[in-house]
Amino acid sequence: MDNDCELVRQGVERYCHAIHTQERSDFCPLWAEGIEPTLITPDSGYVGTENIYHDFLLKRIRQTYSTINLNIENLQLQHAEPDSFFVLFNYHAKGICRDNGSEFDFAGHETQVWIRQRSEWRLLHIHYTME
Secondary structure, eight states, rough: OHHHHHHHHHHHHHHHHHHHHHHHHGGGGGSSSSSOOEESSSSEEEEHHHHHIIIIIIIIIIIIEEEEEEEEEEEEEEEETTTEEEEEEEEEEEEEEETTTEEEEEEEEEEEEEEEEEEEHHHHEEEEEEO
């Protein structure tokens, strides 16, 4: 189980990196295959890896922010079943707004569900709120 915790923790770190780079090659391989993953934001929802990538990451994040850095605090991993983890953390995002060059700084809470697929840990669901 300790190795699984570390692998999921590394997955969360790769997710934060993918939000920063916004590269398909960093982002899409994190998500579950053969089942439609979901991402819930304070005002919207996205279903399927391609929709999450295109509509959330590119249309929403990339079009709004020229840079974004996502940092996590108080990471908690809960091994729910042999092949699933609940991940809870506080996040803090900082960067530059694309439209006017102003700095932004916001925080909130995030829950992630990771499942094991073919010996790899993949994202199945994300739900985040803002403070």
